[in-house]
Structure formats: structure tokens, C-alpha cells
Amino acid sequence: MNEGFILSNAWLIPAIPLISFFLVGMFIRPASKQAAGLVATSAVFLSAACAYMLAWEYYQAFAPEYQSIVPWSIEWLRYQEFLSVSVGVLVDPTSILLMVVVTTVSSLVHLYSIGYMHGEEGYGRYFTYLNLFTFSMLGLVVAPNIMQMFVCWELVGASSFLLIGYYYDKPSAVSASKKAFIVTRFADLGFLLGILILGYFGYHVYGVLSDSSTSVLAEMNQYSSTAIQPFDFKFLNHPAVIAQFADQGSLLGGISMLTLAMVLIFAGAAGKSAMFPLHIWLPDAMEGPTPVSALIHAATMVVAGVYLVARLFPVYAASGSALLIVAYIGAFTCLFAAVIGCTQDDIKRVLAFSTLSQLGYMMLSLGVATMAHPLGYTASLFHLFTHAFFKALLFLGAGSVIHAVHSNEIWDMGGLKRKMPVTHITFLIATIAIAGIPPFAGFFSKDEILAAALGNHHQIIFGIGLLVAGLTPFYMFRIYFVTFWGPHRTEGAEHAHESPPVMLLPLAILAVLAVIAGFVPMASFVHIGEPLGHHGINWAIAIPAILVALTGIGVAWFLYAGNQDRVSKLVQNLGVVYRVIKDKFYIDEVYLFITHNFIFKYISRPIAWFDRNVVDGSMNLTGWATRMSGWILSHMQTGQVQTYAAWYALSTIVVFGLLAVTLQ
């Protein structure tokens, strides 16, 4: 094995942004804002370069058997013997894919932000947070064990929280950041419990294996710099371990321990990837600066849930029912979000719902895969890859537009086609890519997902996928037409200017990627189980999908490209249905009701009251009783010597009487 420099020092990739975070946050930011932006950006570019180098070296060294290796790791937390957590770097095709995506998008977003955030008050703070996020995301991606993943999972959550709440004097941003953190935290509770279950059984299986079949452990220890531990993905995903897992007992109603653990972990994944019903934080998260939405809430952090399920895919596959839940939740979210997306007027919110919908695609694709027919696995990660580019591009384009018009409402825009030519072209490319029109990137990955769903006989899910393939172009072209075509609707649109080159360059690069990313032969790089071979386009599925997409575009053109009367008529005809969809099915209100009217009102406030009055009251009562009894006894103190003497005499008689009785 001929390891290159980066391959043996893969820790550099997450470490560079971390070092930059500390440097920028502590020393550079107070000194100079401009320097902070530059240092932060160049650090991420450096990290991206390392990631490309790593990919190159890895594919050179390990072709065609793509082993997963842990070139660097150290023990971090030792719970007890044979149960410790190491911090390390796992290198396999999946993590390399994610590293490339994260560093690429992150570096472009850093670059873009130099222009976008120019003149903002917290410029240095912004880049500090952005660096922190990049570090945490990379740490998550390279995690060799589930605990490191959880650690970085929480850290990306925290940096997302900080960035959503970046405009901290704006109450809506503050509440959005709280909401994002608390909802994902709630989901992480499931994740944590799942980890506890897996850790417990993993520890026992580890004990069994180290007694009976040490060769299995030795095999796992290959390509690893520290000894394998129960929390390691390599351990958990090993067939021998999974077989042992399946033997663990079942709970009430016949749910096996394994299924329970995997469903709980999926709850965590669903929180981060904003699956229904935990999706409510993502649209609100658009309160953050637009580049942040592009990086965190479109391209990278939100796919962490997908990545988590993919990482544990063999375990999920062993528990078929958990995987089925993944598939159906994914499919439902996919449709649900697309429907809402058709009615929103805030350009970033439409993109947010579109992200939800695309994440649903990725989840359902994982859900339909099996170990025997793992096309869905590859398709999911392929879609993750292409989606990262075109969705980041869409957000950055939207950011460019917002920057020019100073409004998020699509109805405040219009006619920007000529005012902002570069933004327009790149936005159009991204829109076509997400719509799934060949030869742009989205087409290839979506085709694979649909093929995977049909290939494993999930007709319903395939149907949903196909339907959404039509809805997506509709709502995307809706915002495209309203924003870029037609008349200038407001003064802002009238006076819009093209953004500076530092913002346009990332748009251009991403546009190129959105065009060509589909041609990457993903199946030969990323797969689980046996290599898939080259998977061509399945035209029997592709042609209907293209037709559906074209229909969607056509409808959008018919309704929004010209006269607006058609829309208002349609809206009137839909009436209540439209209202319900536009208000996002009132899910937020339900949550609000539960938290405020139930948890705060019926749990928290009573507990606070109970503590002050009952528990503390009983303590005060003890004190009061002591004083009272003292007060009562003080009445025996009459001051009459004769009373005292009487008591004395009586007591003496009693004592002697008792003595007499006992002595007999």
C-alpha cells in the first residue's frame, strides 16, 4: 500500500478549518475584519485542495477494491475497557464524496460571502462561525465511529444555530435559530438513545466476538490505526456483528431491539434532514444570511441525515422495517414539501421546501435499496452530490437577486433577466438541473432514484417520485419566471444591479458543476456490496420522467410567464385548499400549541409552582412546626415556682415508680 502524504495525514482536512477558526476567532478578527474573511476563505480553499488530493491518492492507491481505511485516529473518550471513542478520519468512497462536496461548496460560499457580507457589522464573526461549521461538517463526514458523528452532529447544529441567529437583533432570526436548535435537539434525543442501544449491544457483541472469533476482529482492525471499538461503523456494519444484533431480543409488540435502535437513529437523521414531521425548522432557518442557507441548509448540513443512514446502511438493511420507515417518510416528505413549495412567495422559502423535497428523494432512495439490490444507495448519494451543486447555486443566485432587490418576495422582483445577466443564466442552469432535464446534473441522479424504486418493486414510491418530478419543475420555473421575466414590479427591481465579480465567480463555477456533475460515473465509485458495473440510463423510466418535467415547466410557463390573471383565478377556485397549503398545513401552529399550551402551561409552570409552594412549602412547614412547638412548650414556663416544683415532684415519683417496677 503506497500511501501518499495527504492520505496518511487526512486529519488535515478538518483540522485546517478548525485551526483557522481559532486563529480568526481569537486573534485575527479583533485586528482586522478584511483579514478575517481572507484567512477563513483561504483556509477552506486549502482544505478543499487537500480533499481533492486525498481523493486522487485514494483512488490511485486502492483501485479497484475500495477499502474503507482509518489512516489516523486517537483515543478520545474511554468509557471503560473495550468501550472507548476515538477521534479519527475514515476514508472510503462515501466519505471522500462528501468531503469533496463539502469543501467545494464551502469554499465557494466563503468566497461569495466576501462580496455578499461586505460592510456587515459582524463580518469577522460571520467568517468565524462559517469556519466552525466547515470544521464540524468535515468532522462529521470523516467520522469513523458513531460517537464522533454525534459529536460533530451537535457541533454542526450549534454552528447552524449561531449562523441562523446571525442577525441577533432581529427577533424573527432569534426565534428561528432557537427553533432550529430545539427541534433538531429533540430529534437528537432519539439519535442518542439509538446510540445507547447500539453501544450496549455492540459492547456485548464485541465481548462475544473477542471470545469466539478473533479473526473477525482482526479483519476489522485491518487498515485502522487504533483498535476497533464497538462504536465504530466498521464494527457495526460488519455482517458478523449484524448477525449477532439480529439475535437480540424483541420488545413489546415484536419490535426487535435492532429495529428500535435504527428507528431512533433515523429520528435523529430525520431531524437534521428535516423530514416530516420534524421539517418545521428548515423554512424558518432561511432567516440566516443567504450564503449560509446555501451552504448549511441546502448543500451540506441537511444531507447529514442522509449520510448517517447511508453510513449505517447495512444495519438498516438487516432491519427491513426500519428501512421501510425511511422510505415512506422520505417519499411523504418529498411530496408534501413539493406541494407546499408551489404556493410560497418568499424565494428562499420556496428553495427551502424544494430542499426538503429533494432530501425526501435521497431518503426514499436509501429506503428502497437492499443489500441485494443496492442501486438506491448509490442513487441517493449521487443525488446528494448533484443536488449540493445546483441547490447551492440556486441559493447563491437567489442571494445575488436579494442583494440587488433588497427583498425576499418574488412579487417584488421581476424583469431581472437583463439587469443581472450572469445571475440569470446561472439560475436558469440550476433550475433546469433541478427540473431533471438532460443533460443537466439532476436528470441523471433522479433517473437513478426512480429506477431504483421501480427496480425493487416499490410502485407507490415510484409513483410519488414521478409526481414530484413534475411538481419540482413547476415550482422552480414559477419562481424563475416571476423573478426574471415580466415587468419590474418595484423600485428595487428597477434599480437592481449585477453583483460584484467575487460573487459571480462562485456562481459560474457552480453552474459548470451543475452541468457536468451528472456525468460522473458514480456507480463505479460509490457502492455498497458488489460493484454495480456501469449503469446506463434507463430510458423506459427516463422518458416519462422527462415528459412529466416538461409538463411541469409548461404549466409554470402558462401560469406565470405572462398574464397573472390565470393564477389569481386558479387560486380563487382552489379556495380553502390553497389557503391550507400556503399555511403549510398548519404544522407549525400544532407545534406551537403543544409547546406553549401544553408543555409550558401544564408541565413547566406547575412544576415551578409545585416547587415553590409544595416542596419548599413543606420545608418551610417543618421550620414553622418547630417554631410552633417551641411556642407551645413555652407556655409551660409559667414563672410559678410551685408549678415547676409540682412537675419535679411528679416526675420524681414517676421515675421512682418505673425504677421500682423494673427492679422487681
Add this chain to the structure above:
Amino acid sequence: MGILSWIVYIPFITAVFVVFTPAPKWYLIRWISTVGTGIHLILTAVLTWKYWQVASPDFSSMKTATLTKLYLVERFPWFESWGIDYYLGVDGISVSMIILTSIVIFTGVMASWHVKNRTKEFYVLLLVLVTGVFGVFVSFDIFLFFVFYELAVLPMYLLIGIWGTGPKEYSAMKLTIMLMAGSALILIGFLALYNGAGGQTFDLLELSKVDYPKSFQIWVFPLIFVGFGILGALYPFHTWSPDGHASAPTAVSMLHAGVLMKLGGYGALRMGIYVLPEGAKYWALFFMALTTINIIYGAFGAVMQKDLKYFTAYSSVSHCGFVLFGLVTLNLIGMKGAVIQMFSHGIMTALFFSLIGMVYGRTHTRIIDDMGGLAKIMPWFTTCFYVGGLASLGLPGLSGFVAESHVFLAGFFGNPWHDLGIMRFLTILATMSIVVTAVYVLRGLAKVFQGPIKNPEFAKLTDADITERISTGVLVFTMAAVGMLPWYLIDLIESSLMPFVNRLH
């Protein structure tokens, strides 16, 4: 005098220096205290180094030990006829607690830089109190332990009663009486241990060799556990804590929540579980249920608080619940988690109280709803508050996560003597607190620091000055260091915890 005696008496010697400083020279007094505690901090580093030198060769052999091994022992007969010795020694747990206390008192002295009322008496009492705390952590004669314990608890009455705010006399009285009730239980327990062992010795290690009958252990253990538990805010004996903390002056809240409450956990571990393993096994599930209530109840209680100090006090109740919860899981992971949580919560809550004191010194209000938008005016405090808040909700990379992950895992792994299902059920209940904690921390901090500036008066306020930056900076640094490099702390305490676990088997 060996290093341990110096560790105990340096605060006392500093206090003597302060006594002989003329009262009007308050600036001199605080410098003397700062220098004294600074020297103590250095000495603590030396102690840690020395401990590491002498103890690390034994780490592997401790894995099967059932008796605590002491290092740097100092021992002289004190009351020979009763078997009372002046007996000091340390193991890893003591060392970690000494580090904690030393950091907290140093930052506490700096945080009380602006105490102008009877400065001299304030510092004298503070230093005497901390002498007691150090004494507790190093004494291995239970009589001496008790003497130091009382020395640590009593000055609190004066400190809160004189320098406090709000209903300070009530709070001071309540706190002292409840803690005294705890002391009474402890004293009964200690005397029972002494008598049960034949009335020959107060030496903790000798007592731990005695094979107390199970029936004896069953009635003595709850005395000792509850006695210490009152100090460790065990439900339902925690009610002194919100009032006491809310009324106490800054440094006293820091020291009390940061260190004194740890005496509870420390004592319960050292005197309860170590000496009376059978009793611990008998009562563990019961106390586990109580501590689960602590965790959940404290967290929910904090959600609705309006005063920042009450808010922090309830969160302390919740976090101290983790300490006791970890202890009564009766396995290595849990006890380790408990000790780490003691350390982590000590630093965290000291940070919180010092920040609240500093912010209060500027805004003159602690009511959460009256504040708002302070982030713009006080970026340093905001950053520190957020780091503390994130640590408190268990964000990885800060100390809280290390402790909490241990405790959860321990509850889930259970122990051979109790029903795994019940333990897991309680653990799952306890894990729920991470969500509630996130809710109250984020709500509270958002109201105080974010949003538009609520009161135009606030715009004139200033950010932290240099002493405040040092004291909060040290605490934030410690918290991050434990969170990112937890293995140093784990190595320090792990081998010392092995006898505790081995004795149970």
C-alpha cells in the same frame, strides 16, 4: 508540613494576612487574596504533577484493587485515645476536586473585585470557607473530615446574611438549617460507622475494611447518602439551593454552586458507596428514581423562571442530579461520569454565577424579561454566557457532554444487582432533559442577549474589564479544555475509581 497541608492552609494563611491588614485598605486586601489564591493555583499544579509522578506507576495495578490507595500521605495522631488522627492524603478524585476548587476560588476572588462593603470580613470568611473545602477533599479521617466539612458550611450563613441581596436573612437561615440537618444525619452515620467498627479508629481506610453486617449498612447508608445529598441538592431537599444561590453574593454563589455542592457528591461517593457497598446496592434504585426526578424536575423548573439566578439555580439542581444519578448507577462509567460532572458543573456554574454577578453589577436587574439586546453592548459576556449555556446543554467539545454521555451510557448499561428495565426507563427519562435544557438555555439567553436593546439606559454600559476577562476567560478555557481533551481528566480519576467499583462486586 507536606504539600497537602500547604494546600489546605494557604487560604487560611492568606486569611490571617487579610485580618492584619487595616480595613480601609480594601484594595490591598483584594490583592493579598488574589496573590494567595494565585499561589494556591500554582501549588495545585505542583500537586497534580507530584500526584501524577507517584501514582501513575500504580494505574494498572489499581484495576483489581478494592482499597483506595493514598498518596502524599501526612499522618499524626490527634486524639490518640479515641483513634482520631490528623490524616491527609489524596487519590485522583481528590486531586480533580482540588483543581476545581482552586480554579473556582481564584476566579471567585477576582469576580468579587468590587465588593466595597466590609471587604475585609468578606475575604476572611471566603478564605476560611475554602480552607474547609480543601480540608474535606484531603482528609481521610472521618472525624477530621467532619470538622472541615462544618468549617466549609458555616461561614456561608454570614456570607449570605451580610453581603447577600433580596431576602438574604431568610435564605441564609434556610440554607444553614437545612445543611445543618444534613450534617446531623452525617454525624449519626459517622458515629455509627465508628461504633460498628468497634470504636477504635476514625481512619476511613480502616473503616472500609470492616465487614459491616448488611442490616447495619441498610440503615446507615441512607443517613449518609441523604445527609450529603442535601448538600448535593437531592430532591426533595434541594429547596435551599434556589433561594440560597439567588440571595448570595457573586463569589459565594460561585463557590457554593461550584464547589460546595460537590462536597455532597464527593461525600456520598467516598463515605457512602465506598464504605457501605451493600447499603448502596440496596438503596441504589430508590435514589436513582429520586435523582431522575432531580434531573427532569430541575430542568422543567428552570423553564419558567424569571430571575437569572433562580434560572441558574434550577439548572444546577438538574445538573447536580446527574452527579448523584451517575453515582447510584454503581458502575465505573457512571461514577466516572459523576466525578466529571462534578468538575464540569463546578466550572460551568461558577462561570454562570460570575457572569450573572457582573451583568447585574451593570444593569442592576436580574429579571430576564427586563433585559434584551445585551449582545451588542457586552460581546465578551455574551460569548462567555453562550459558551456556558452550550456546555450546560451538553454540546460536545465542552465539558458537559463528556460527563453526560458517561452518565447516560452508565444508566443504560446498568449493573448486575438491579432490574435493567427500570434503570433504562429512568435513564431514558433523564435523557429527555437534554431537550428541556436546550429549551430553557436558549430561551433565557435569547431573551437576555438577543433581540433589540430593551432599555435605552443599557446602551451606556460597558463590556468586561480586565479582571472580569481573566476570571471568566479562565473558566471558559477550562471548560473547553475538559471538553476537547477529556482524557487527562479521565486518566486522573479512572484508576482511583476502580476500588469503588471492585468493592461492590
Add this chain to the structure above:
Amino acid sequence: MVELLSNNPPGIWHWLILSTILFSIGLYGVLIRKSAVGVLMSAELMLNAAVLNFVVFNHFVKPFTIDGELMGIFIIAVAAAEAVVAMAIFVAIFKHKKSIDITHIETMKG
């Protein structure tokens, strides 16, 4: 008890019962009398019961010594001194309060 007394020749029991009766009357007086002088007189009765006991025990238990008699004389002397002090106090109280009803003396009340 009557049998015990009537069936036996006069001896220690008779004397002891006499002194018990004397003591009880005294105790009763001390607890009941309102007048300070009455209390003092009753106390004298109790002292005399004690003196009687000393003399009786001396006579019946160790007939050839005089320890008991000595004690008796000693007590009489002390009682006389005590009566003087007490009377002086009563006079002082009377001057102050115009009464020596001890139920009105309650400065020790809690």
C-alpha cells in the same frame, strides 16, 4: 400497712412512715400554699422529715455512732439560717409588691 404497723412492735417502720407523712404534708404545702410564709413553713416540715429520717436510721442501723444526730443538728442550723434569709426576701418582696402571694411572682415566665 395498718397491719404492718399494728402487728409489729414500734420500730423503724413506724418512724419511717411518720417521716413520710410529715414529708408529704410538707410537699403538699409547698405546692399548694399561696402565702410565701406558708410555703416556708411547709418546707420546714419537709426538712424536719429529713432530720427525723437521719436520726431514725442512725438509731436503728448504727446505734453506737452519732453521725445521724450530727446531721440533724446541722440541718436544723441550716434551716434556721435559711428561714432568716427567706424571711428577709419576703420582706423585700412585700415592700416592693405589697403582697407575699407567690402566684403573683412570675418574673421567670418564658
